[in-house]
Amino acid sequence: MSEISESFVSEKVKNIARAPKYRGAIFQVEADERGLALIDGKEESLKIYITVDPEKDQIVETRFFTYGGPIFTALADTLCEHLQGKAIEFLEKTNVHNLEKELRDDPEKPAFPAAATEVQSLAKLIQKLVDSYPEKKAIALAARETMEQVKYRTQTVEGRNEADKEWAALSQEERLQKIADCLHVNVRSTLQMDGGDLEILGMLDDTHVKIRFQGACAGCSASSGGTLYYIEDQLRDNVYYNLNVVPEDTFTDALAAQTPET
Template sequence: MSVAEEKFSTKFEEAATKPKHRGAFYQEDATEKGMALVEAKFKDMKLYWLVDVVEGRVYSAKFFAYGGKVSVGICEQLCSMVKGLTIDEACSLLGADVERALRDDPEEPAVPESKKTAFGNVPELLKIIKEKYPEAQAVAQATASIKGSGAGKPKSTRELTMQEQAWLDLDEADQIKQVELVLDEKVRPALMSDGGNIQVLEVVDGERVLVQYQGACGSCGSSLGATLSFIERTLRQDVYSDLQVVPNM
């Protein structure tokens, strides 16, 4: 396979490596803003939209993606494109629309030919969004009615950000995928440059990540010091603020 076939556009690289919309919205946030929360998950992509129920327009959008660089880039661009559109307008977008928006040159594909199939997830996700919106709209309207009457005040037992709550709502398999994504982007390149690596064994109660050092990391004196601190700090910043990384020694 040639270098040209493996080329990603600059726009795609920016979307995939510096996403601004990664995260999640929680129902309490939708209630606070008087919006409908619509979620859709298909394969390794999950969308969270806040929609103004009066105009039916997308107020804001976030995502989680577990399939690596291509999935992140697609979801990031899609979230950018749907804001301000009506549900019908947003759900009429095609994978080809997202791919074209990621091109540097209108005549040059944004991703290698082998990666184009991932854009087929876009219409499937949007189909789910459109199917779920009426129910989400009804929930938002009912909640607004209750709030207006002064009844049913929402209860909160702890203060969590939307992204933290979304993390805790994931099952362990999806939590591991999210950890792996961050490790691939920000941790493994540094470890591998020194002949090491790291394996995720399990995530316990959403708060403890059990890992196994590999290669040079296993015998490195900093594996319980600077290296461990770097890994834990990175995961706390990008995944969940109370994560603990526990090496299996």
């Protein structure tokens, strides 16, 4: 990254650097919730985030973040402004030298010295973003399809009727296997990262599955709140919409086991 005094940059560069419009970040979870593809990348101290509608190949939102000084800030902010609402192909056609010309106070006087390495760095970053889009688009389209299937199976009368019939036709062992597969793929690794885990104890009836929290989860207050709701949501979205998760109550269960039947 070049180290150039602010006295050698245009007033436009300085003004944008003082109050950029598009500084910030876009997280993958935000893009997923909106069914968008997120392409992001980093070069030197600059990172750019772009969300794209994968069906229309249209850019929805842009953000950037940098510690790299006024030139990176002004270039990135100008780029983000140009890309808003444009087709993704507009990114590929972007000429960083044209962005520099827009930042000039005088059309005949460069906005910053030609030796500034930010121009080359931004050009490399743009190419990285362009190259990453096909894969990110495919992932986003697949996620959209999955979301539509989940919505149909959990929120429509027709979908729920189909799910009810399929669930009723399964044996107890088949139901437990589907539950175990879902928890293994969607839940277990998340719990294990925090030192926890879970065990399936069995079905209490057609719609209630009993589990035992293990490790850190066994003594965590979230086990009866956020973690429990997360597990239940995963099972309802991926196995059967009417499933309920019942965590083992070690104290109550132990007491019941000690109480003689009358």
